Amino acid sequence: MDDLIADFVAECREMLEALGGEIVAWEAQPDDRARLDNIFRFVHTVKGNCGFFEFPRLEALSHAAEDALADCRAGRRVPDGALVSAVLAVIDRIGEMVAAIEAGEDMPSGDDNHLIDALAPGAEGAVAPVVTAAGDAASKASVAPRTIRLSVELLDRVMSTVSDMVLARNELARRLRESEGDVHVDGAFERLSSIIAEMRDAITRTRMQRIENLFVGLPRMVRDLSAELGKQVLVDVEGGDVELDREMIEMIRDPLTHIIRNAVDHGIEKPAERLASGKREIGVLAVSARQSGNQILIDIHDDGRGIDGKKLVEKAIANGVIAKDDAAQLSRREQLALIFEAGLSTAKEVTAISGRGVGMDVVRSNVERIGGIVEVDSKPGEGTRMTLRVPLTLTIIPALTVSIAGQHFAIPRSAIEEIVRANGESVTLEHLGGAGVATIRGRRVPEVSLARILGLDTNVEEKDRTLIVLRPAGGDVYALSVDRIHDHEELVVKPAAPAVMATGLYAGTTLADDGSPILLFDPAGIAEVGGVRLEMQERTARIAEGPSAELTKATPVLLFRALDGGRRALRLAVVDRIEEVPSSAVKETAGQLRVQVGDAILPLAGAVKADIGEGKIRVFRLSDGVHEIGYAFAEVVDFATIEHDVIHAERPGEISGVSLINNEPAELVDAHWLFSNHVGAAVRRTEQLVCLVPVWDPWMQNMLRPLVEAAGYRVVDDPQDEAADVVIASLGEELPEDASGKTIWLRSEPESAGKKDQSIYRYDRAALLMALKTAGSGRGK
Amino acid sequence: MNELLLLVTIANERVALPAAAVESVVELEALTPVPRAAPHVAGLSALRSRVLTVIDCMRSLELGTTDCSDGIREAAVVELDGHHYALIVDLVEDVVESLSEPAPVRASMGAGWERVSHGMVETEQGPLLLVDVAALVAGVTEAKAA
Numbered sequence: 001m002d003d004l005i006a007d008f009v010a011e012c013r014e015m016l017e018a019l020g021g022e023i024v025a026w027e028a029q030p031d032d033r034a035r036l037d038n039i040f041r042f043v044h045t046v047k048g049n050c051g052f053f054e055f056p057r058l059e060a061l062s063h064a065a066e067d068a069l070a071d072c073r074a075g076r077r078v079p080d081g082a083l084v085s086a087v088l089a090v091i092d093r094i095g096e097m098v099a100a101i102e103a104g105e106d107m108p109s110g111d112d113n114h115l116i117d118a119l120a121p122g123a124e125g126a127v128a129p130v131v132t133a134a135g136d137a138a139s140k141a142s143v144a145p146r147t148i149r150l151s152v153e154l155l156d157r158v159m160s161t162v163s164d165m166v167l168a169r170n171e172l173a174r175r176l177r178e179s180e181g182d183v184h185v186d187g188a189f190e191r192l193s194s195i196i197a198e199m200r201d202a203i204t205r206t207r208m209q210r211i212e213n214l215f216v217g218l219p220r221m222v223r224d225l226s227a228e229l230g231k232q233v234l235v236d237v238e239g240g241d242v243e244l245d246r247e248m249i250e251m252i253r254d255p256l257t258h259i260i261r262n263a264v265d266h267g268i269e270k271p272a273e274r275l276a277s278g279k280r281e282i283g284v285l286a287v288s289a290r291q292s293g294n295q296i297l298i299d300i301h302d303d304g305r306g307i308d309g310k311k312l313v314e315k316a317i318a319n320g321v322i323a324k325d326d327a328a329q330l331s332r333r334e335q336l337a338l339i340f341e342a343g344l345s346t347a348k349e350v351t352a353i354s355g356r357g358v359g360m361d362v363v364r365s366n367v368e369r370i371g372g373i374v375e376v377d378s379k380p381g382e383g384t385r386m387t388l389r390v391p392l393t394l395t396i397i398p399a400l401t402v403s404i405a406g407q408h409f410a411i412p413r414s415a416i417e418e419i420v421r422a423n424g425e426s427v428t429l430e431h432l433g434g435a436g437v438a439t440i441r442g443r444r445v446p447e448v449s450l451a452r453i454l455g456l457d458t459n460v461e462e463k464d465r466t467l468i469v470l471r472p473a474g475g476d477v478y479a480l481s482v483d484r485i486h487d488h489e490e491l492v493v494k495p496a497a498p499a500v501m502a503t504g505l506y507a508g509t510t511l512a513d514d515g516s517p518i519l520l521f522d523p524a525g526i527a528e529v530g531g532v533r534l535e536m537q538e539r540t541a542r543i544a545e546g547p548s549a550e551l552t553k554a555t556p557v558l559l560f561r562a563l564d565g566g567r568r569a570l571r572l573a574v575v576d577r578i579e580e581v582p583s584s585a586v587k588e589t590a591g592q593l594r595v596q597v598g599d600a601i602l603p604l605a606g607a608v609k610a611d612i613g614e615g616k617i618r619v620f621r622l623s624d625g626v627h628e629i630g631y632a633f634a635e636v637v638d639f640a641t642i643e644h645d646v647i648h649a650e651r652p653g654e655i656s657g658v659s660l661i662n663n664e665p666a667e668l669v670d671a672h673w674l675f676s677n678h679v680g681a682a683v684r685r686t687e688q689l690v691c692l693v694p695v696w697d698p699w700m701q702n703m704l705r706p707l708v709e710a711a712g713y714r715v716v717d718d719p720q721d722e723a724a725d726v727v728i729a730s731l732g733e734e735l736p737e738d739a740s741g742k743t744i745w746l747r748s749e750p751e752s753a754g755k756k757d758q759s760i761y762r763y764d765r766a767a768l769l770m771a772l773k774t775a776g777s778g779r780g781k
Numbered sequence: 782m783n784e785l786l787l788l789v790t791i792a793n794e795r796v797a798l799p800a801a802a803v804e805s806v807v808e809l810e811a812l813t814p815v816p817r818a819a820p821h822v823a824g825l826s827a828l829r830s831r832v833l834t835v836i837d838c839m840r841s842l843e844l845g846t847t848d849c850s851d852g853i854r855e856a857a858v859v860e861l862d863g864h865h866y867a868l869i870v871d872l873v874e875d876v877v878e879s880l881s882e883p884a885p886v887r888a889s890m891g892a893g894w895e896r897v898s899h900g901m902v903e904t905e906q907g908p909l910l911l912v913d914v915a916a917l918v919a920g921v922t923e924a925k926a927a
Contacts, residue, residue: 164831407814454816497834497864499920500825502868509832510827517813517825531818726863 008049009102015042016095023088030079039087040069042117046094057112058097064116077121086118127623152246155207160263162196162203163492169196171515184765204392205243211289211296212240214249218260218287225264232271232282233264239289244296245392251370252298252390255363259300259386260285262360267304267384269621275727277381279303291392307378309335316341336376340364368472371397371414399491400518400698401512402468402482405456408518410491410510411480417471418702421479423463429481431639435531438467438479445469445479448530453505458483472524478532480523486748487702488697488730493520505529557668559618559637563607567666568655569640570631574671576623578636580616586632592678595619595630603678605654606669607632622671624710626769627679631669638662672712689713691772692724700728704746709764711772726775744768784879786904786911787857790871792844794894797902797909804858804865806873809835810883813814818887823847833858833867842893843918859914866918877904883911891915893921 019042026035043065050059063089071077093115099109144532169192176189218303219235226233268274268283275281286301313335316322321341324328331337339360352719360374367374372390391397391414399410400419420427420441426441435446447467451458460483467479496519500506507522559571583595586604595604597619604619619630646668648657655679656670693700693716705715708728716724731747745759746768760767785800801900812835821840826833835856839847847854847869856867883900890898890910899911 407816417856494832495864496832497822497866497918498862499822499836499918500815500834502819503815505817506815511827511832515827516811517827519813519815519825772905 005053005101006054007623009098010069011049012046012094013100013102015045016091016098019091020406023091027084027766030081032599036069036072036079040066040073041093042091043069043087043094053217055097055101056108057107060092061090061112061115069118074106074272074612081119082118089115089118104173150206154218155203157775159203159207162200163494165196166200166492167511167515170511174515175468189213199679202675204245205637208247209241209246209249210240211242211244211249211298213258214253215240215287215289221257222260222264222285224266226283227263230270231264231266231268234270234282234284236284236286236287237288238485242289244289248296248370248390248392250374252367255388256287256298256300256367258360258363259388260287262298263304263384263386267302267306269305270415273305295389295391298390299384299385300388301385302381304417306380306382306384307336307339307376308380309378312336312338336378339376340374345645371412395577397491397493397520398488399493399510400467400468400488401486401518402450403484403486404450404456404482406564407456407515408486408512409450409482409487410518410520411468411470411523412507412520413696413698414487415472416471416698417469419485419699420467420469420479420702422465422467427467429462429467436479436481440469440479443477445477445533446530447481448526449481450526451481451483452529453526457519457575457649466729470523470527476527476532478527478530480526485699488699491520492520547710556639556641557661558622559640559666560632561637563617563632563634565634567637567664568633568669569642569659569666570620570622570669571671572639574622574624576621576628579619579621581619583614583617590649595632597621597630600628602628602630603672604630604632605678606630622674624671624675625714626711626766626773627675629674629678631674642668676712689725689775691715692727693717694729697730700730704728704762704768707768708772711769726772730762744771744775784902786902787877788874788877788879788904788906788909788911789857790874791838791912793843795874795909796902797879797911798810798857798859798868798914799911800876802859802914804860806855806857807833807867809833809854809856809867809869819887819920823869828858828865828867831865833865834859835867835869835917836920838917839869840893841896841917843921844891845894859918861915861918868914868917875906877906877909879911880904886910896921 010275013096017352021037022035026039043062047062047066048301050056055237068077068083068087071701072079072083077083093112097107148601173193176186188407211268218237222233222235231638242339263285264283267280268285269277270708271281274283284303285298288299288301290297290299294335300490309332311570311648313322313327313330314340317324317327319341321338328627340363341361357570364374367388367390370390375387375389376384377387378384398413400413401408403409422429422438428439430437430439436449438445438447449462450456462481466485467481468485469477469479471477490511491510493510495501496506496509500509500519505521506519506525507762508520510518510520512518558572558575559569559619561569562568579597581595581597586607587594587596589601593604593607594601596602602619602621606620607617617632618634621631622629622631642659642661644660646657646659649655649670654670654673655667656673657668658665660666683725689712691713693705693708695701708715713726727743729745730741731745748762750761750763760771762768785849786797787806788795788801790796795864796859797849807828809826812826812918814824815822815834821837823835823837826835838848840846842867855871856866856869858867860866877915879902880923881903883902886901889895894910897913897916899913901908902911
């Protein structure tokens with residue numbers, strides 16, 4: 001409410017200032033119609049707002065003035081000097097009251113009746129009391145206005161200057177890194193950096209506009225539309241105070257309008273039809289906006305008849321958009337997604353408002369062009385919900401830099417689903433008729449070789465490349481193979497020249513830290529140029545995905561009989577191999593049972609000294625990537641999977657729980673506990689260590705996280721969740737102040753920047769594991 | 782009309798660019814190639830935190846390719862529709878004053894020159910071909926499409 005009052009006061013003040021000149025001119029020429037209109041508008045606005053806020057005195061005053069002026073406008077009364085004076089007195093009083101409201105004071109005392117009476121025709125001037133208050137009011141009015149108006153052009157200029165400043169800072173950062181650093185200079189630069197970042201934030205916000213500007217025209221549009229169509233629609237607009245980049249608002253105006261037209265035209269039924277299906281006569285169209293992270297979600301929900309998925313599919317088959325066989329396998333969601341196909345419209349007849357068969361496909365492509373997504377959800381008979389997801393701003397894009405044949409490019413992070421190594425586990429790359437198909441955990445994904453698309457020669461073997469799984473806005477996955485991935489950066493993206501855009505591959509240009517230009521890819525454009533058949537492949541991807549999702553739920557284990565006769569299981573992944581050694585190789589040394597396997601001496605678990613008889617014993621070699629331990633056992637029973645629930649052990653120990661495996665209970669060996677208890681005292685710990693891995697960084701999440709988890713850490717995403725023992729961060733990234741634990745810095749270059757550089761090359765697995773281990777042991781003690 | 786002209790050499794030919802259109806003359810160092818772009822787009826370069834689209838004038842005129850391998854090239858920076866372009870030229874010579882309005886060249890020039898010609902202007906250094914910067918930037922592909 002306070003906000004609204006502040007707005008009201010600001011508006012009144014602005015109008016009063018503008019009116020200052022008008023009033024004087026009107027006084028000189030009481031029959032000037034234009035002036036009269038302006039003054040009338042003012043008192044009218046004040047009256048309207050007062051009713052809302054309960055300022056009865058203000059309302060009475062403005063109402064009286066409005067009446068008098070309305071008479072003049074209607075020609076029932078000729079404005080004369082007396083009326084002008086009376087109106088002026090009223091306006092002055094309004095000014096005083098507004099000032100009082102603003103200052104949070106009580107209303108100026110005094111009776112307004114004489115002012116109102118003075119407005120009556122034939123009344124003689126009773127304006128004297130005003131004069132006494134005038135001085136008082138003037139002093140209050142000198143308070144500086146809360147807002148000023150700026151031209152958008154100026155803001156754009158400031159914005160682009162700030163963008164340049166960010167780039168200049170980046171360059172300076174690079175030069176500072178190259179030269180031998182002076183601590184004071186570095187410190188000053190850090191400060192400058194943070195100021196610039198703050199400034200960029202602030203400037204970005206100045207360009208924000210309330211989405212209200214977009215929503216304000218909707219009720220009227222819907223009213224006109226529904227009247228034309230003989231329907232009754234109630235519009236419910238919510239979230240108008242959500243702010244969005246000014247440019248963005250313009251970009252979503254058309255798609256939003258189109259969706260709403262569709263909803264009224266096709267979604268909401270005629271009153272009779274609604275009544276027949278047991279709904280209220282009046283359809284409800286709810287439009288709401290909210291912010292979620294750095295995205296704005298706009299929901300358009302109608303309670304109409306919904307989208308008939310079957311009809312859509314029939315139509316799609318008839319139009320040759322999909323094959324009949326494929327159609328049968330579509331999920332409900334995919335059926336609905338057909339609405340975005342070109343040339344589909346379920347409306348029986350084409351109307352002037354929508355349903356020309358061009359529309360939703362255009363809506364989608366428009367939204368995708370600005371990095372947004374359109375989603376649709378619908379229940380037949382209950383209504384349809386369309387959701388637009390758009391980024392907050394266009395100019396600064398988080399991106400991943402990659403290289404191919406030595407040249408760097410950027411990929412918008414929003415499109416990246418995951419990053420995998422071409423030769424990694426659960427990834428296979430095959431060629432079918434020259435086209436690449438990657439199978440990533442059972443999911444078939446078309447592979448696009450960036451080198452081939454760009455016509456660049458690369459000396460990186462195909463198997464050594466990195467696959468970036470991209471989902472261009474809209475939802476069709478493909479894998480882009482690149483030589484290397486480098487870094488995550490926030491890039492200030494500028495449109496590229498038409499000759500560059502004409503390739504269809506790029507979304508813009510930006511400058512890297514080192515000042516060299518980088519091209520930003522348009523993921524959808526690459527798919528198109530790369531010849532990925534989008535819609536079709538999404539469906540096959542899903543089909544391949546189905547069974548594999550089942551598989552991943554079941555953990556493969558090795559079922560064995562322990563020396564003590566227990567039926568146990570070890571997760572297959574931790575078992576490196578099985579060795580057979582003579583019992584003489586098992587010795588108790590340094591307070592622990594150890595086994596010699598070849599040249600290595602491993603701690604031995606799964607046995608006590610008494611268990612070791614004569615002859616040979618069999619040992620699992622377990623590995624966590626750094627350490628190995630042996631686990632003695634009697635015989636391997638089977639390979640199996642854990643399909644049933646695991647009943648967890650009450651206390652941490654060698655056995656983490658019990659589960660039914662091949663219909664018999666088996667104990668699950670806790671490999672983590674084994675390692676923590678057998679690999680030196682340093683890593684002995686009672687609770688799992690916590691490692692913070694940035695959630696926004698796909699590389700970290702997809703590539704690093706499993707490694708960190710394998711090293712025995714519990715990974716958290718949010719520093720707020722709990723204090724982390726170890727924080728992993730990319731070099732150059734800003735850390736929250738309270739990075740209480742030890743930080744492991746990762747750099748993307750194999751070579752270190754100098755002796756002072758404590759960072760670790762991100763693919764130096766051994767060093768990483770070592771760092772994780774030392775960080776952990778430091779705390780464990 | 783005393784328009785100022787920038788005297789440059791492209792493909793061993795002395796031509797004039799309208800000096801008003803030229804923001805600056807720079808020496809380009811590293812070029813970032815733009816794969817799949819039109820052949821006359823030599824690449825991208827950065828100038829004071831701005832990205833320049835570098836146009837190889839020789840290619841735009843279909844007169845061969847400028848050899849960029851030896852590193853530094855001179856280029857004239859122009860702005861068109863909000864985008865900045867660097868036009869690679871052999872040499873930037875001088876600024877001269879035009880002494881006449883552009884007049885049609887009545888002799889037959891090469892196809893490339895014909896396309897970018899704005900006509901002939903008289904200067905103290907003799908008649909020069911006035912080059913249409915926009916046509917030079919557009920290159921041959923767009924011209925054909927049009």
